[in-house]
Amino acid sequence: MLRNLIIAGLSAVAAASLPALYQTDPERFQRLVGSSPEAVESGAAIPDRIEPLKLAAPQTEALLGRKVRLPADERGHFLAGFKLNGRSVEALIDTGATTVAINRTTARRIGLHLRNVDFKYEVRTANGATRAASATIERMQIGRISIENVPAAVLDDAALDGTLIGISFLNRLSKFQVEGGSLLLVQ
Numbered sequence: 001m002l003r004n005l006i007i008a009g010l011s012a013v014a015a016a017s018l019p020a021l022y023q024t025d026p027e028r029f030q031r032l033v034g035s036s037p038e039a040v041e042s043g044a045a046i047p048d049r050i051e052p053l054k055l056a057a058p059q060t061e062a063l064l065g066r067k068v069r070l071p072a073d074e075r076g077h078f079l080a081g082f083k084l085n086g087r088s089v090e091a092l093i094d095t096g097a098t099t100v101a102i103n104r105t106t107a108r109r110i111g112l113h114l115r116n117v118d119f120k121y122e123v124r125t126a127n128g129a130t131r132a133a134s135a136t137i138e139r140m141q142i143g144r145i146s147i148e149n150v151p152a153a154v155l156d157d158a159a160l161d162g163t164l165i166g167i168s169f170l171n172r173l174s175k176f177q178v179e180g181g182s183l184l185l186v187q
Contacts, residue, residue: 066187068143078183082165083141085110089163093183095176097166100137100152101125106163107135107154114154123153130159140169145187147172 070078070093078093084102087110107114118133132153140150151168170176175186 066144066146068145068185070183070185072181072183080142080165082163083139084163085112085138087111091163091165093170094164094166095170097164099166099168100140100150101132101155101160101164101166102135102137102152103155103157103160103163105157110137112137112154119154119156121153123155125155125159127159130155140165142185145173145185147187 068080070080073079080091080093082089082091084106089102089106089110102110104114112135114133114135119131121132121134122129123132132155135152135154137150137152138148140147147169150172170185173185173187175184177184
């Protein structure tokens with residue numbers, strides 16, 4: 001009875017570690033679980049020793065749960081690939097920005113249709129004063145983190161050439177902090 005309990009416990013631990021192995025090295029996971037029956041019978045699928053996993057430094061590290069760790073670039077900035085309304089957008093996380101800021105081109109690409117009369121707000125940016133329109137991004141995602149109905153400002157392309165992820169997104173997280181040269185986002 002005790003032997004069966006130990007075997008069941010070891011099986012549970014092995015099964016629980018499979019998602020983490022898949023997340024860190026999908027190719028190795030496929031080799032481990034995707035071996036053909038012929039290879040298993042011949043013993044070719046069972047290595048003599050297990051080598052440590054060699055991971056390349058990812059641009060965005062998805063952690064277990066709804067967490068993402070972003071390494072700083074060489075300038076100390078945090079750049080990442082987001083999905084805005086399902087469209088991929090490269091963005092800079094800017095804790096000094098009050099809101100998410102996108103330009104008109106990005107707004108059109110993610111399905112926001114604005115008219116000239118919508119640009120009725122005067123905003124001050126690092127590039128000076130400009131006009132902006134208020135908008136709501138239905139869904140913003142990074143890794144497993146997903147936030148709905150995020151307030152945003154849309155600026156002319158001349159005033160903003162990229163996308164800034166500001167406090168209107170960051171304050172919807174349960175935590176964001178810089179630690180060890182990387183930014184941790186937790187939903």
